[in-house]
Amino acid sequence: MAPRIDEQLAAIGNDVFQRHPHPTHVTGRKRREMNGVLMSALLPPVEVEQGLTGCRGASEPLGPSRLSLAVHPMNVQVFAPPEWAGTLLANTAAQWQHLGETEPRWSVLTAEAFLQEHLAENLESFYASGLAELATLDATLARAGLGERRFQTCVELGCGVGRVTHALARRYATTGVDVSAAHLAIANHYVQSLGLPSVRLAQLLSIEGIKSLGRFDVAYSRLVLQHNPPPVMAALIAALLAALNPGGVAYFQIPTFKVGYRFETREYLESSQQTHMEMHYLPQATLFKIIADAGCRLLDIREDDSIGMSSTALSNTLLVERPLNQDPAPPLTP
Numbered sequence: 001m002a003p004r005i006d007e008q009l010a011a012i013g014n015d016v017f018q019r020h021p022h023p024t025h026v027t028g029r030k031r032r033e034m035n036g037v038l039m040s041a042l043l044p045p046v047e048v049e050q051g052l053t054g055c056r057g058a059s060e061p062l063g064p065s066r067l068s069l070a071v072h073p074m075n076v077q078v079f080a081p082p083e084w085a086g087t088l089l090a091n092t093a094a095q096w097q098h099l100g101e102t103e104p105r106w107s108v109l110t111a112e113a114f115l116q117e118h119l120a121e122n123l124e125s126f127y128a129s130g131l132a133e134l135a136t137l138d139a140t141l142a143r144a145g146l147g148e149r150r151f152q153t154c155v156e157l158g159c160g161v162g163r164v165t166h167a168l169a170r171r172y173a174t175t176g177v178d179v180s181a182a183h184l185a186i187a188n189h190y191v192q193s194l195g196l197p198s199v200r201l202a203q204l205l206s207i208e209g210i211k212s213l214g215r216f217d218v219a220y221s222r223l224v225l226q227h228n229p230p231p232v233m234a235a236l237i238a239a240l241l242a243a244l245n246p247g248g249v250a251y252f253q254i255p256t257f258k259v260g261y262r263f264e265t266r267e268y269l270e271s272s273q274q275t276h277m278e279m280h281y282l283p284q285a286t287l288f289k290i291i292a293d294a295g296c297r298l299l300d301i302r303e304d305d306s307i308g309m310s311s312t313a314l315s316n317t318l319l320v321e322r323p324l325n326q327d328p329a330p331p332l333t334p
């Protein structure tokens, strides 16, 4: 039987702390940042939420969002013609290929500790943080009453360099997809080094490409949708939900509000750069409509710190189910 996740985390924790104690010259902000990364990798989410820092550059303690309820709605164009959606995805792919070729791990967790120059001493904690994410998924499933349900297959949208993929693959037959060949090459190297035979990796060249992957029991995505313009976010979520088996679940994080954010496709395409990491937001009402239109239902929604806790922006993590007693979604023909 595989060791329980808390045992795995404890083992990794001992390993990380014994082999890589913080050098005494590491002080101040850098030391706090490394502590935050290690703690979030090693502690169950509930303890992280009790005031320790999260792992994605969050400098503030977690707590309820301070976003005012009295905010103006965002002006967001959510649907774009298919040919434009393809251009939008290609644009995002170019940005991430560039990031993958320059600072791949930092592009995944934007902490100084994961810049190439500091990587050697922090690589283990980087990948250990993926195990913590699996523990969070387990806790969410248990909270939703699905702790005993058997899930066998998983797709991870935006698997990056395999930080969470390797953890998911210890539990499910896992397919990781990503737009960036540079990230995928690192992910492939890492899962090979662990000898994880149940991982399949593929480059996502179009939104329709998700349909060719087949159906899954679990769809997982964190720190990914936020980097895609709203029409792509919407189409990706719909495609992921369509790929769920009856009784399957999607667990994903997505920013849903930013004061003053607006999106118009033509205007965006005229101004977007191909090297920057972008942040985008999909209104909650649109998100809930996509879930309902897919014949799925929301089981759990939490505010999260994936974009930092802020008084001007909101990110949510959702657990969505395709009900067990439902016919499969329409055929997945591309």
Ligand SMILES: C[S@@+](CC[C@H](N)C(=O)[O-])C[C@H]1O[C@@H](n2cnc3c(N)ncnc32)[C@H](O)[C@@H]1O
Pocket: 089, 092, 096, 097, 107, 108, 109, 157, 158, 159, 160, 161, 162, 163, 164, 177, 178, 179, 180, 183, 204, 221, 222, 223, 224, 225, 227, 228, 232, 236
């Ligand atoms: C911040 S990283 C997060 C990686 C991984 N989810 C993790 O948490 O370790 C974002 C990743 O998503 C990928 N990505 C961005 N947009 C994508 C899309 N539309 N489809 C698939 N991958 C995407 C990027 O190439 C990058 O590898």
